[in-house]
Amino acid sequence: MGKGKKPEEPRVHGVGFAVKNSLLSTAESPSSGTARILSLRPSTFSGPVNILSVHAPTLCSSAEIKDQFYEELDATIRDIPATDQLYLLGDFNARVGSDRDSWPSCIGHFGIGKMNENGQRLLELCSYHDLCITSTFFAIKPHRRVSWRHPRSRHWHQLDLVIIRRPSLNCVLTTRSYHSADYDTDHSMVGSKVRLQPKRIHRSKQKGRPRINTSKTAIPDLCERFANSIEDALKNCPNGNAEERWSSIRDVIYNSAMDTFGKRERQNPDWFEAGIAELEPAIEAKRAALINHKREPSVKSLAALRKARNDAQRIARRCANDYWLNLCESIQLSADCSNTRSMCEGMKKAFGPSINKIVPLKSATELSKAIDSLACGKAPGIPPEVIKVGKKTALLHHLHQLLPQEMRDANIITLYKNKGDRSDCNNYRGISLSIVGKAFTHVVLNRLQLLAERVYPERQLLYIAFIDLGKAFDLVSRNGLFTLLQKIGYPPKLLRMITYFHKDMQGTVQCDGSSSDPLPIKIGVKQLCILAPTLFGIFFSLLLSYAFNQSEDGVKGPSHQKRRQSLQTCPPLS
Structure with missing residues (x-):
């Protein structure tokens, strides 16, 4: 600065x-x-x-x-x-x-x-x-x-x-x-x-959009209501460029899902609600000690804060233990008395209610299959459960025609790799793509894996060498990667899609609830993208083949000559 x-x-x-x-x-x-x-x-x-x-x-x-x-x-x-x-x-x-x-x-x-x-x-x-x-x-x-x-x-x-x-x-x-x-x-x-002792400044985080209650996507009536809402809202979808259309579709999905499924509310554990009368005074005392220490930091206020925290933690543990012991005793008593209904109710309290999951229908299109394969409850933004419910409407047709900038960008958050110095930015991992973007990458991955079998086919003699490549994914030359994919016969349409995923990509650093200005990312494949391992495998395999194509060193197996002949169909690198 x-x-x-x-x-x-x-x-x-x-x-x-x-x-x-x-x-x-x-x-x-x-x-x-x-x-x-x-x-x-x-x-x-x-x-x-x-x-x-x-x-x-x-x-x-x-x-x-x-x-x-x-x-x-x-x-x-x-x-x-x-x-x-x-x-x-x-x-x-x-x-x-x-x-x-x-x-x-x-x-x-x-x-x-x-x-x-x-x-x-x-x-x-x-x-x-x-x-x-x-x-x-x-x-x-x-x-x-x-x-x-x-x-x-x-x-x-x-x-x-x-x-x-x-x-x-x-x-x-x-x-x-x-x-x-x-x-x-x-x-x-x-x-x-x-002689100074730094003190961290506590900054208030910006509140994000409320999250959708995805647990209600298992209710058929709400799913039908959401599908009808999406169908009606997409009738007025603008016919502008891809960015305008995706912005409108994204808002329609979120607003319709929020109106139908509601906001996800935070629910405290049962033992917390049962012991709230004893826990509330301890929590208030801990908050008061924290505010006092922030206002007038000293050794005395710090000792008072630590004592209040220890008291609150001890009371919380005792309340949790008492709750689970009483619940287990009531379940055991119901089982001894052959009271099946009371025993089942107690087990539901302990393990939670059972969730009836809906088996997704088999779709004829690759995009629909890719949406069905998305993991639930793991990504921010529009939840995949909502996309799976809405794909049965006109939403699938609109998504098939879009590939906006948001699906190319990467959100770099402070996800520590559990190695190295925490103050070093290189020891943090970035997370890329939105939910809809992951669906498109699943489609491309299925085609890409067929091509990868030509580069490193299965059922051949295998020698394993463990190599730790520093910043392997971040240092891949994109122009070289796209040139190699074209030379080994990758379809032009899918090659344009992979190129589009990496072209004009921008990254936004998120820290303490705030985001930085977009930064251009001009080299490497995307971190935590399902295409990255396969693309890097193809790139590195062809790179080794070109480097050691005429070399006679190393260990040669029965499939060495066959392997060399299969790769000679690819023109040499210029």
Whole structure:
């Protein structure tokens, strides 16, 4: 995150922050700033901290530019509450010198050099706002107190500073320069170790659309009502492009399903409802302790919060155990007394009511069969149960003519792979396609598997080598993949469909209930798409065949020559 001058202007100065991924949740994103001053406000357990990234004018700049900069910096500091911690970091282009007698509150015993005009301006600002130069308060080696060497005189000076409010100086452990850091600038890196404990900011998540109660799709009367509603609504479907038609069809499906099947309500466990009189006071006490700790974080409030959580958890476990023990005793008593009805009612409470599932009808079209094969209760958006009920209407005809942008895009959510650093974005997996898009991919997969048998046929001698390919699916060349599919005889119509699934694909990153702007994805096959393993298998098999077609190394089995002859029908890669 940073601020700079406009692209058409010379980029002579700018400011920014590089924040560790694990600390992003503790800071508020900068909402405003200039090309010389940018603020970041992370949260800690001792209160909010304000960090200003500053790039001051050089010594040869005009007096008007200097006056404007220090007026903006003064106004920014005035807007920060006096109770908050304040850090000013950056290139101040000022030499503050070592005259501690004249500036006792701003400079320590370990200053260096002499003060210049910019240093006079900076020290006046620091004296007015009770700020101090941290690098002058630590007894470190002289070459670690300087950060820039004059190109002509070859003298070292202290221009890059870390400034803090004087009452917070005890939080700074050290401030020094690191001359061995390798980056494209004539300034040395200046680092400051500070005693702070970051605190995560709890952001409210955006409420999504209510979910459909898919359990009612097993009721025949409601299914017939939903089919009639879809049939009537699709009569007025617009005849525009694919995006407009799909947007209208998607809204019709959702609204009709919500009106027919209703909203899915969250249902608490039976033991929770049975012990609500004992659980409610413990839950309220835990909430009050949490609010108190967020408002005034301290060791005492944290201990009170932990005690309230432990009490609530202990009471919840006791209520659950008591409920299940009483239920089991009542079922056993009913069985001993031969009370079959009471025993069945108790078993229904324990295991839940039985669900009568409707066997899907066999359809003559591939799309209908693909819809029937969709797994239920596993994907967001329009549930597959609703699509299965609505396919018996005119909905199937409209879907057969559509392939909108939404079916190509990928929603990248924070699905951790359970390996590696959680702060590394490469250790998270993306989820692609909508429910209707999965139906289309099932159709393409059936045709694609027939072609895959030509590339790596069954019933041949098999040698297994386990290879861990880094980012295998993400690094597949799409142009190379489409060229290979065309050369091995894949039907042009289905090839256009696979190409369309990957062309102009965009990804949206979802985190804490909010979504980023769409990002173009121009390489690789889709993660968690059922086509991805087969496409990668064909691509990798032909790649190995082309690389080792003339090689005589390795283990050769009886089917080695037959395998080579079968692949010679594919022209060599150009």
